[in-house]
Amino acid sequence: MSNWQELKNNPRLKEIFDTRVKIVRLIREYFWGQGFAEVNTPAAVTCADQEPHLSPIPVVFHDERGADSQFFLQTSPEYAMKKLLAAGYEKIFQICSVWRDFEESGHTHNTEFTMIEWYRSPGELGAIMDDIEKLFKFTAEKLDKKIVEYSGKKVDIFGDWERASVRELWQKYVGVNFDDYLTKDKLRGLTKKLGYQVGASDDFNDLFYKIFLNKIEAHLGVERPTIVYNYPIQMAALARPCPADPRYAERFELYIGGLELANAFGELTDSEAQATRFAAEATERARLSKNAIPIDKELVNALKCVPTAAGIALGVDRMVMLFTGAKNINEAMFNTVKDQLNF
Amino acid sequence: MGSTQDIRKGVVIKHNGDLFVVTESQHINPGKGAAFVRARMKNLANGKVLENTYKVGESVEVVQVNFQSMQYLYKSGERFAFMNMSNYEQIEMDGDLVGDEAKYLKEGVDCVIGLYDERPVSIELPKKIKYKVVEAPPAVRGDSASGNVTKEIVLDNGLHIYAPIFIKEGEEILVNTETGEYSARA
Numbered sequence: 356m357s358n359w360q361e362l363k364n365n366p367r368l369k370e371i372f373d374t375r376v377k378i379v380r381l382i383r384e385y386f387w388g389q390g391f392a393e394v395n396t397p398a399a400v401t402c403a404d405q406e407p408h409l410s411p412i413p414v415v416f417h418d419e420r421g422a423d424s425q426f427f428l429q430t431s432p433e434y435a436m437k438k439l440l441a442a443g444y445e446k447i448f449q450i451c452s453v454w455r456d457f458e459e460s461g462h463t464h465n466t467e468f469t470m471i472e473w474y475r476s477p478g479e480l481g482a483i484m485d486d487i488e489k490l491f492k493f494t495a496e497k498l499d500k501k502i503v504e505y506s507g508k509k510v511d512i513f514g515d516w517e518r519a520s521v522r523e524l525w526q527k528y529v530g531v532n533f534d535d536y537l538t539k540d541k542l543r544g545l546t547k548k549l550g551y552q553v554g555a556s557d558d559f560n561d562l563f564y565k566i567f568l569n570k571i572e573a574h575l576g577v578e579r580p581t582i583v584y585n586y587p588i589q590m591a592a593l594a595r596p597c598p599a600d601p602r603y604a605e606r607f608e609l610y611i612g613g614l615e616l617a618n619a620f621g622e623l624t625d626s627e628a629q630a631t632r633f634a635a636e637a638t639e640r641a642r643l644s645k646n647a648i649p650i651d652k653e654l655v656n657a658l659k660c661v662p663t664a665a666g667i668a669l670g671v672d673r674m675v676m677l678f679t680g681a682k683n684i685n686e687a688m689f690n691t692v693k694d695q696l697n698f
Numbered sequence: 699m700g701s702t703q704d705i706r707k708g709v710v711i712k713h714n715g716d717l718f719v720v721t722e723s724q725h726i727n728p729g730k731g732a733a734f735v736r737a738r739m740k741n742l743a744n745g746k747v748l749e750n751t752y753k754v755g756e757s758v759e760v761v762q763v764n765f766q767s768m769q770y771l772y773k774s775g776e777r778f779a780f781m782n783m784s785n786y787e788q789i790e791m792d793g794d795l796v797g798d799e800a801k802y803l804k805e806g807v808d809c810v811i812g813l814y815d816e817r818p819v820s821i822e823l824p825k826k827i828k829y830k831v832v833e834a835p836p837a838v839r840g841d842s843a844s845g846n847v848t849k850e851i852v853l854d855n856g857l858h859i860y861a862p863i864f865i866k867e868g869e870e871i872l873v874n875t876e877t878g879e880y881s882a883r884a
Contacts, residue, residue, distance in 0.1 A: 364862045365879055366848055408732050458733070459725035552756050560731035561753055568726060568734055568751040592730045618729055668729075682877065697825075 358694060371679040371686055374498065378675055381494045382450065382471055389486075391446040391473060396435035398452060402651035403427035404434070406592060407639040410456040412466075413646060427648065428454040431668055432472055433593065434654045437622065440476040440664050441657035448473035450671065460692035462683050463614065463673060467692065474666035480605045480621035483665045484582055487609060487617060488516050491580065494678065503677050505612030508577050512611075517576075520585040521603070528571045537587055537602055542566075559589040575610035583608050593629075594620035609669075611677055619667035626658040700760030702735045702752045708812045708820035710742070712759035713750065717742040719795070719812070719819045726751065742819060745794055763812040763819065770807045778803065780811055780818070791818035799823055802875050804855035826872040828884045829853035837863045848880075 362368050383393065401424070403411035411427035418424070429435075432449050439447055450471045458464050475482055491512050495501045501513040525533040529549075536542045542562040546553050551565045575581045584607035588596055591604035605621025623629055633650045640647065675687040685691045705711070705723045712718075718739035726734040733754040740747050752758060768780040768789070776793040778800065791811065793800060799821050803809075807827055812820035833852035848860040859873060861880040870884035 360882060361874075361879075364882075366860075367879070406730060408727075408730070455727070458727050462724040464725060464727060552752070554753070554756065557753070564728055564731055564734060565751070565753060568728075568736070573749075590730060615728070686877075 358690070362689065368686060371675070371681050372689065374679045375675045375687060377498065378494060378678060379450065379671065381497050382490065382671070385490050385493045386448045386473060389446070391448045392444060394436065394439055394444070394447045394449050395451070396432045396439070396449065398429055399426040400429050400435065401426055402434065402649050402654070404430045405633050405636040405640070405648055405650065406430070407636050407643055407645065410458075410645060411648065412454050412456045430455050431470060433666070433668065434651050436472060436474050436666065437654060437661065437664065438657045440474055441660040445477070446473075446475055461685060463676075465672065465684050465688060465691045465693075468684070468688070469671040470668050471671055472666060472668045474622075474664055476622075476664035477662050478622075478665035479663070480584070480607065480619060480665045483619045483667050484518065484584075484607065487582075487619075487667060487669065488580075491674075494674075498678060500678055503611070504680055505614050505677055508612040510576060510612050511579055514579050517579055517581040519581060519583060521583060521587065522585065524571050524575075524583060528574055529566060533587075534602070537589075539589075559587070563587065563590065572610070572615075573613050576612050576614070580609060580611045583610065591623070591632075592620065593623050593632075595623040595625070605665075614673060614677065616673050616677070617667055617669040620665065622661070622664040622666055624658050624661045624664055626655050629658055630655045700758050702754050702756050702758055704760045705735050705737050705752070705758060708763065708765070708810075708822055710761040710763050710812070710814045710819060711737075711739065712761055713739070717761060717814070718748070719814075721747070721797070725754075740795070742814070761814060763814050765810050765812050768809055768811045770803045770805060770809060772805065773800075773803075780809065783808075789813075789818055791821065795819055796821055799875070801857055802827055802855075802873070802878075804829065823875045825876065826874055826881055828870055828872055829855060829857065831861075831865060831867055831869050831871060834861070834865055834867045834869075 362372060399414055409430045411430050414426050414428060416424045416426055430453055432451055436447060452467055453470045454467050460466055495512040502509055502511050522533045525531055536545050539559045542559060543553055546562045546565050585597060585603040586606040588602055588604045594604040594606040597603045597605055607619045608615055609617040637650060672684050672687045676684060681687040685693055705720055707720055707722060710717055710719050718741055720737050720739045722738040724736045726736055734751050735754055736751045738749050766782050768782050771779040771781055777790040778796050779788055779790050781788050802823055810822040811818050831851050832854050835849055847863050849863055850858055851861045851865060852858055859880055872881040872884050874881040
């Protein structure tokens with residue numbers, strides 16, 4: 356957004372910021388209207404997200420005698436919100452700041468950004484798909500902006516949304532049956548065949564994205580929003596396996612105009628399976644020389660009290676970019692990292 | 699050889715045997731999984747543009763580009779002339795490679811020019827450039843008290859931009875070259 360003077364004197368930036376204020380209000384109105392409770396959980400946590408490629412920012416707390424304790428700024432409020440599900444809350448949402456270190460500031464990223472997450476328990480992934488589609492349509496209607504434009508692509512928010520599985524997209528844009536490439540070796544062969552570099556350390560995720568980002572992503576959400584669902588189980592993160600085909604996981608992402616806006620899971624609520632995944636992630640973090648983060652045993656324990664659950668993280672700043680035509684995330688926020696460092 | 703860390707606007711990379719100048723680069727963090735860099739680049743031989751996405755840390759063949767501070771002189775036909783202030787040599791750059799940045803140029807502006815094999819292939823403008831306002835219509839009816847109404851003004855290099863209504867002819871202002879918008883009084 357730049358500084359207060361530019362905001363004051365540039366009507367285009369002012370309009371973007373005014374719309375941001377409205378969008379945050381509309382998100383709240385929507386979820387309150389649906390009977391969700393708005394919750395707050397701590398921004399600084401002792402057990403941050405274990406996801407191997409994320410870098411939570413370490414912060415140190417001191418007590419009155421000066422003894423220190425290691426905390427991290429959250430990269431997502433996910434763990435804490437699931438503990439609230441375990442405490443018996445069934446429909447909750449939270450709008451909060453999250454931080455991801457060692458990432459670009461500019462284009463579609465800022466070290467600190469605003470996330471909305473919401474969870475349903477009991478809950479199914481399909482209900483979350485319906486939620487996000489209704490939320491966007493509600494926002495579009497209230498802003499009287501039913502067609503949005505992102506990087507030159509016009510997208511009709513109000514029409515039918517596309518829901519496409521990973522398998523369908525690979526068939527359509529890469530011309531292969533993804534079922535045949537569900538192992539690292541198979542996918543490695545395909546990546547090479549398509550002419551992309553393959554490194555010794557490339558894991559399944561890396562190979563997937565080398566093809567996905569080059570061949571598929573730009574096509575997504577071009578005329579209407581696209582929900583991409585059923586990711587390979589290797590990319591499950593905190594998602595549970597699809598009951599009908601455990602080679603895939605209950606995860607979806609939302610793309611509008613080629614911009615990735617949200618990531619959702621049919622949540623893994625099997626406590627033992629979660630403990631196993633955390634251990635594997637901690638090992639992977641060590642291999643990638645990422646900072647070590649304690650395993651959240653409280654979450655593992657809490658999952659025993661969560662029947663079924665589904666939840667999602669949606670980038671509010673990107674949603675603002677989409678509805679305002681902001682050229683980049685800097686224009687959608689006030690005093691971004693870049694603004695503060697360049698002042 | 700280089701790595702994806704070297705990819706940024708203005709560098710030249712060899713891709714499938716051809717030379718490309720990077721016109722835009724962007725990091726992509728899918729949230730789950732490793733980070734990637736997407737480069738938009740222009741073929742130096744035929745001007746064709748393509749996009750390629752690399753995993754962070756992958757090797758990329760980066761070609762040595764010599765970045766020199768140069769002052770813009772004038773436009774001659776479809777080419778733009780600059781002077782290297784360290785040795786007073788003059789060079790000319792293709793309008794196609796200057797691209798949209800051309801509209802911000804005015805005599806005396808200091809730019810960073812990337813030279814590959816003596817040939818200018820990229821230009822980096824200052825983040826803010828000072829211009830003199832040569833035309834600014836007086837404030838009109840309906841201007842709100844909030845100070846948020848703008849008007850179109852013309853700058854001394856012919857550039858048209860929108861500026862706050864309080865800006866008058868003859869004043870000097872700064873323009874943000876990333877957005878093409880009014881930034882502040884100079």
